[in-house]
Amino acid sequence: MKNSMNAEIIAVGTELLLGQISNTNAQWLSEQLAHTGINVFHHAVVGDNLYRVEEIFSQAQNRSDVIIVTGGLGPTEDDMTREAFQRISGMELIEHQPTMDKITSYFTAANTVMTPNNRKQARVFKHAGVLENNAGMAPGMIVNHEEKIWIFLPGVPREMKHLAEKDVLPYLRKTAGTDGLIKSTVLKFSGIGESALEDSLSELIRSQSNPTIAPLAQNDGVVLRLTAKAGNAQEADQLLQNTKQTILQKVGGYFYGTDTDTIEGQIVSRLRHHGKKIAAAESLTGGMFTERLVSARGASEVLSGGIVSYHTDVKQEVLGVSSQTIEKHGTVSKECALEMARRVRELLNTSVGISFTGVAGPDGIEGKPAGTVYIALSDKDSDDQVELFTFQGSRNSIRERASKKGLEILFKHLK
Structure with missing residues (x-):
């Protein structure tokens, strides 16, 4: 394969810049090109302005070997x-008779x-390979222009994919002169920062x-993307x-899965x-x-249920946390968290109970500042455990981080 064959994908359309539609074409094309063994070094999105499209085309001509353009081939002004490409290349545009016949037939059939x-x-460029x-x-x-390959595709994803699979990818595989590919995998870690x-991996990186x-x-959590280039x-x-x-x-203790795995x-x-x-x-x-646990496939086999004990009365009257514990230590305490975990395990007749109590904010409670969180785990086959955390952020951010930390603690315990 030519090591210098690097690609760029340009999407033309103001609707993309306005966020009215997502640029899924570039994502799909990048994935397909990786399978073909071609590096994608640039993505660009440009609105429907002749001078800006010309400018981005000029940049692409100077820096990339393969330029794939999606969109801007329709009938409107x-x-x-x-x-824009004609302005940078000087190539003549002609009417492609087979396409014109097809368009005419369509309108005739539709009356x-x-x-x-x-x-x-x-309209196509005179010496283009028409798809x-x-x-x-x-x-x-x-189109080949000054030793660069230009590929123009419709912006409609269904049409773009059809032409890419039928014509473009086979052409690029042949041009690249190899059956090589680029393949990636993602390693996922929990309980360790980026x-x-x-x-920990600095020398390896x-x-x-x-x-x-x-x-x-x-x-x-944190992920590592590994990308390999090989012949097959x-x-x-x-x-x-x-x-x-x-x-x-080196860091296997924090590893929990790959690619589509979830904690x-x-x-x-x-x-x-x-x-x-x-x-x-x-x-x-x-x-x-x-x-979050319910979102995992098969959760019904292992999750008996949960009790949202937001108010103190529910902690006491439903869960059965003792009034002495709350009076002496408060609801935001390791003692209350441990009792909540034990009681929910006993009430729902499970092997494991987990609890969360704390202050989401914005104000403090019981003299504890916002972000104070206790997470307890009670397993009938091992000693109970409780941990104190201080999270930063908004009210919902603290709640989300507490939920995530609970998953980390549970995964580590089970591992």
Whole structure:
């Protein structure tokens, strides 16, 4: 494969910039190009303005080997992809008779008068490879300009994918001269921050070559994206597996899954494996933890239920937390959290009970500032445990972080 064959994807359309539609074309094309072994170095979105489209096209011509443009091939005045490329290339536009015949036949069959602007969709560059669009009107084009490959595709995702799969990807595989590919996997970690993970793997990251290693922070923890380049899928898988094992030797204690795995799903799997069921008593989290666990497939086999004991009366009268505990230590205390976890386990007849009590804010409670959270775990097969956390952020952020931390504690306990 030509090491220098790097691609760029340009989406044309003001509706993308306004957020009226998502640029799913670029995401899909990037994934397909990776399977083909072609690097995508740039994504661009530009509105329906001739001078701005021309400017972005000029930049692409100077920095990329393959430029794929989606959108701007329709019949209306704001469809100006052809015109912008003509300005940077000087190529002649002609009417493609087979496409024109197809457009005319469509309007005849629909018994509708064709407006003159529909002829615009049949305009192609004189020496382009024309890609017949069986899913729509405007054809695609492949154009070679000053040793760069330009590919023009409709913006409608169904039409774009049809032409890409039928014509573009086979053409690029042949042009690249290899069956090589780029393959990625994601390793997921919980209970360790991005900076700490990166520091633990600093030497490995510095010496990375193939696969590459990229730490990324996400809402549910930290992930490492491993990307391997190889001649075939088997070679890529082996490269990824070898690097994964090296990483897990260093930070495997925080690892919980790959790619589409979720920590909730892993918890459900481990509860099932150990033959345990769980119940939750939630105060400040208000059911968030239970909701997250319910989202995992198979949760009904291991989750008996939960009690939202937001008010003190519910802690006492429903859960059965003793009045002495609350009077002496308060509801925001390790003693109350432990009693909540034990009582919900006993009430719902489960092996494990987990509880959350604390202050979400904005004001403090019982002399405890907002962000103070106690999470307790009671397992009939081991000693009870309770941890104190101080979270920062908004009211809902504190509640979400407490729910997430509860999942981390439970996963670690089961692991």
